[in-house]
Amino acid sequence: LGGLDNLKDCLTRREKMFTREALAAGVPIPKGLLIMGVSGCGKSLAVKTISSLWNIPMFRLDMNLVFSGMYGTPEAAFHRAMTTVEAVAPAVLWID
Numbered sequence: 001l002g003g004l005d006n007l008k009d010c011l012t013r014r015e016k017m018f019t020r021e022a023l024a025a026g027v028p029i030p031k032g033l034l035i036m037g038v039s040g041c042g043k044s045l046a047v048k049t050i051s052s053l054w055n056i057p058m059f060r061l062d063m064n065l066v067f068s069g070m071y072g073t074p075e076a077a078f079h080r081a082m083t084t085v086e087a088v089a090p091a092v093l094w095i096d
Contacts, residue, residue, distance in 0.1 A: 051092040058092040
């Protein structure tokens with residue numbers, strides 16, 4: 001992640017929060033991290049890196065599909081997606 005030194009430092013420090021030892025000790029899991037920016041600034045790479053570094057699953061939610069009606073109403077489709085991700089948490093949710 002070239003140029004994202006603050007993010008890399010943050011991710012490295014928090015990596016240990018996802019170990020079995022940390023979970024067994026009751027260390028709280030981070031609730032979320034919002035990454036936003038202009039096109040081409042590395043958001044997609046950052047999301048993939050977080051999933052890989054922390055060894056947790058990643059889900060990509062395509063909002064175009066949510067609003068397309070192919071999976072029912074947008075509200076129902078979004079609710080199903082959130083329920084699925086919450087069931088396997090901790091996970092990375094990439095909303096695109």
